[in-house]
Amino acid sequence: MASIFEIGQASVDLSAKSNYRILVLGASATGKTQIINQFLYDKFATKHMETMDDMYRGEFEDGQGKLINFDIQVRTLLKILLKT
Ligand SMILES: Nc1nc2c(ncn2[C@@H]2O[C@H](COP(=O)(O)OP(=O)(O)OP(=O)(O)O)[C@@H](O)[C@H]2O)c(=O)[nH]1
Ligand SMILES: [Mg+2]
Numbered sequence: 521m522a523s524i525f526e527i528g529q530a531s532v533d534l535s536a537k538s539n540y541r542i543l544v545l546g547a548s549a550t551g552k553t554q555i556i557n558q559f560l561y562d563k564f565a566t567k568h569m570e571t572m573d574d575m576y577r578g579e580f581e582d583g584q585g586k587l588i589n590f591d592i593q594v595r596t597l598l599k600i601l602l603k604t
Contacts (some may be wrong), residue, residue, distance in 0.1 A: 542593070
C-alpha cells in the first residue's frame with residue numbers, strides 16, 4: 521500500500537524504498553538546520569549557529585510498521601559560489 525509523504529508541492533511514495541538520502545543545500549541563515557531540527561526532533565532554535573556541513577540520520581515508521589531511514593546531509597553554499 522502506498523505511503524505518501526508530502527512537502528510543499530512534492531510528494532514521495534515512501535513505500536517504494538526503505539533508505540533515502542537527502543541533500544539540503546542553501547546559503548547561510550536560510551533555515552536549513554532548523555527545518556531538519558523540526559523534522560527530526562520537533563525542535564526549533566531561534567539562535568543562528570553556523571553549521572557548514574552536517575550529517576543527520578532519522579528513522580521513521582511509515583504507519584504500516586515499515587521502518588524508513590533518512591540520511592540527511594546539510595551543506596552551506598558560500599556567497600562566492602552562489603555568485604558564479
Ligand atoms: N521566523 C523564522 N525564522 C527562522 C525560520 N527558519 C529558520 N529561522 C531562523 O533563521 C536563522 C538561521 O537558521 P538556521 O537553520 O540556523 O540556518 P542555516 O541555513 O542552517 O544556516 P548555516 O548553518 O549558517 O548555513 C535562525 O535564527 C533561525 O531561528 C523560519 O521558518 N521562520
Ligand atoms: Mg545550519
